[in-house]
Amino acid sequence: MADDKKRAAAVAGVGITAGAxxxxxxxxxxxxxxxxxxxxxxxxxPAMQALISILEHAENLDxxxxxxxxxxxxxxxxxxxxxxxxxxxxxxTAFTVLTTALTTPIQLPDRVVPYDKExxxxxxxxxxxxxxVGSSLAxxxxxxxxxxxxxxxxxxxxxxxxxxxxxxxxxxxxxxxxGVVCTVEQEATR
Numbered sequence: 001m002a003d004d005k006k007r008a009a010a011v012a013g014v015g016i017t018a019g020a021x022x023x024x025x026x027x028x029x030x031x032x033x034x035x036x037x038x039x040x041x042x043x044x045x046p047a048m049q050a051l052i053s054i055l056e057h058a059e060n061l062d063x064x065x066x067x068x069x070x071x072x073x074x075x076x077x078x079x080x081x082x083x084x085x086x087x088x089x090x091x092x093t094a095f096t097v098l099t100t101a102l103t104t105p106i107q108l109p110d111r112v113v114p115y116d117k118e119x120x121x122x123x124x125x126x127x128x129x130x131x132x133v134g135s136s137l138a139x140x141x142x143x144x145x146x147x148x149x150x151x152x153x154x155x156x157x158x159x160x161x162x163x164x165x166x167x168x169x170x171x172x173x174x175x176x177x178x179g180v181v182c183t184v185e186q187e188a189t190r
Contacts, residue, residue: 089185096124097167098179099131105140105168112161114187119162121182122154129175132168140166149180 093111100106113119123131133147133155134140147155148170157165167180 089187091186092183093186094181094183096179096181099167099169099174099176101176102169102171102174103141105132105134105137105166107137108162108165108167108182110161110163111182111184112186113157113159113184117185117187118156118158119165119182119184120154120156121149121165121167121180123149123151124179124181125152127151127175127178129178130170130173131178131180132170132174133180134166134168135164137166140168143170 095109095111097106097108108121111119121133127149128151131149132140132143133149134142134145139145146168149155159165162182162184168174169176169178
């Protein structure tokens, strides 16, 4: 993730530089004999070569950033600094819960959410109404204190167990049978 941010920042920098050069070159006064027709933009040969050089460098930027990141990781390892790595979870839990009545909230099933993970709750893509999400039966019934989910919309919670969440169809905008799909990574071994 950090690598992608560094890469995006470097590419943005090259793009901004190229744009600034193009804007600067476009504002340069042109000799009367070489002036293009009204509304036509042109660059002289040195300006075009400078722009092409910048754009060619942008193509190599991704490889350059990867090499820099590898070098930084080697230096960090040589200095004894631990470089964090992600471990694949041994399991991913996913389950679907469907609503059964307009004014009857349903508690999500008992599923442990590891300390550093989040429970993802996503409204089914086939839903036609609004699902209310709350932290208690009463909250899920209350349109003013619950979170509203429409089809394919998701929300994430850092909680200990999925059974802390309740869902209910909206009393006027909900459809019985609409539901949510939930997923959470299980604890990775370290």
